[in-house]
Amino acid sequence: MTEAFKVTTRPKIVVIGGGSGQPVILRGLKQYDTDLTAVITVADDGGSSGTLRDYLNMVPPGDIRNVMAVLSSLPQEIIDIFQYRFRKEDEMLANHALGNLIIAAMAEKERDIFTGVQTLAKVMDVQGHVYPVADEPLVLHATFSDGTTLSGEAEITAAHKRIDSIWVTPQDDSTNEVAQAPSEVINAILNADVIVLGPGSLFTSVLPNLMVPNVAEALKATRAKVVYIANIMTQKGETDDFSDADHLRAINRHVGDNVVDAVIMNTGVVPEDYIDWKKWNEVSHQVTFDPEEVRQEGAVPVLGDLLELRDDGAFHNGDIVAQLIMQIANSPEI
Structure with a gap:
């Protein structure tokens, strides 16, 4: 750790999400x-994950597996x-x-x-805590703009x-009970210094966590700094033509309050001829960069060239994002 990011206490950081973006930030x-x-x-x-979920009536393990792999200290x-995948x-x-x-x-x-x-986290010598947002598989529902x-x-x-709104229900909804996060998840949110949302698919990786009612209430109640990591590229159907501020508005609207305090935004420009659009067929184009609009939504824009070009696609540089998160953790102004 460099001297610039040394803190007097060990900050408690909660990273909420799923998909491929969450492990990148955790690694940083x-x-x-x-x-x-x-x-x-x-x-x-x-x-x-979906096959095991259906056969065993269990939460999908794929995102949990990837997080464990990143946080493990095993050789x-x-x-x-x-991580081996059968052919x-x-x-x-x-x-x-x-x-x-x-x-x-x-x-x-x-x-x-x-x-x-x-138990598995202990066996794998995981450095941190790995919490599924619920003890049971949740079903995602969406209403589209049409x-x-x-x-x-x-x-x-x-x-x-184009998605207008999403919500989640327990897979077994015969009892009409609402989804609930375990107490460990809620306590982590309430006791955090920084809560990080994203990056990842807004409506299918980030927001499903926040649609668990006691998670949304904990986000409203926590004194932690809530940070959203804005996506670099829009996603077909989900976020076509979305700016950074549009992503932010969707989060606040779904939670029911302006919970986000800061937005980490990318200033790097994706070269027009770099993306392999067939390989990365879910992405549409680069997210519109608009810090003033983010300020109008009540959040502080935190800017940096977050771009990592690899595998014919555009991704977040986890090390740079982690540096900015640590800056926010130490900043008295956010």
């Missing part, structure tokens, strides 16, 4: 002396085994990641996914239609 923050907690969406229903050779020719095990199967086994052994994840609705994260994503 892992370099600092922080008390890290990852709160992870459980509304995914595609791929290996890389073991992490590579944990598509392997019939029954086709496309399953070994770590997903291990998480499923731990959930069954402990008869509770939350306890199973905590008035139609769909249920299921994979179907909503595949529709490529």
